[in-house]
Amino acid sequence: MRIVIRQSVPHGTVQIPASKSIAHRYLIAAAFSAGHTVIHGLPDNADIRATLDCLRKMGARILLCGETAKVDGIRIGDIPDGIAVDCHESGTTLRLLLPFAMVSGKRITFKGAERLFARPLSVYEDICRAQEMLWQKRADSVTVGGMLHADTFRFPGNISSQFVSGLLLALPHLGAESTVLLTSAVESASYIGLTLAALNRFGYRVKADGIQSYRIPGGQTGCGAGDLTVPTDQSAAAFFGAMQTLGGEVRLAHFCDDGMQGDRVWKSYIEQLCAENCVLSVADCPDLAPVLMVVAALHHGCTLLDTARLRFKESDRGAVMAQELEKCGVRVVAEENSIDVSGGALHAPAVPICAHNDHRIAMSLAVLLCRTGGVIDGAECVAKSMPEFWQMLRALEVDLHTERDSEA
16 A cells, blocks of 8 residues: 655644553463453554464454453463464564463464564574474474473573563463573563563562573463553554654543553653754664654654664664665664664655555654655555554644545
8 A cells, every 4th residue: 555645744632552562461361371351452453463363273262342352261281283373474473472382282383474484583493492392494384393391491682572471471381490591681671571560460470580580480370360451552652752743732642651661761762862863772662763763864863772683573674764764865874783863854755665564664754754745655564553553644634645545
């Protein structure tokens, strides 16, 4: 889908969707805990639908009523053997559910887009091979089989915090205590915090010694968490926070800050970018990098540090943002673990901006095009996290339409 955006000053009120990261964790913990849980405020996007579909295929009993999910948990042993589940393009779904297959003793195939399996899975592969379990990886799938045994699992903490979260969610179901030891500095530590908070709500005990060592007692079944409400998604709020810098008044309605999401720094980071050329670390908030690059381009420029992991997102985000911002006159230098963005003169792109099938690229560049005007190709990719994004921009009186509309 091609979206045409004319120069606009967004203004009005929007309601930010609920946190995708927390919703994944609540759904997964509820699905494999004894008892009943009702999750309110569930976001409707492609990634959450992928998790719901996989959990149902694994045997979970989930009734969806609008934005509310009623979940009756199952035992790990009740997961069917020999099934295939489709994660589509959701890396969170894949990385959080793979360990449940590993502790179930069943043979399960996880399918999805090829880009999904180009992203790192080495931590799980190494664990499976060390315990002589089945690990069979293809371009668009991975199959695991055999029973994971309690152990001490050592791996770097700077590849993806989702490996830590996946193991913390699944290891309580083993028969004996396990330990997770991270052998390097931890990035995106706040996401591990979200996992620990979710586990606590479902009655699981994990003993954390700082952010690099976790003891997980075995034999736990958890319990239903009753009624839960998913708080506002801070990473989604950042796009609209960036629009607040374009001169209009953009208000965020019913904003619920749980105080735990690492992306909540978007407000202070954007304030700094509007004031001066500054240096910011995205070690704990890598998903903010594309929109921060846009705000820097609109104002004084910046240097982002700890950007290496951007290569392994839905796209190589540092490289593709550099490519697309240069179409608007912005100079970007992307190094191995840092990105420099120049601020200043902008112009409308002479050719369409490409979203690279990456929702955060599309939404970040939409903010920029409100200032310059321009065209975005592949705009449908926002469905991964915020399918209502273009309607939300229209509600803020951004002048946009699909090319089909203009041809009509």
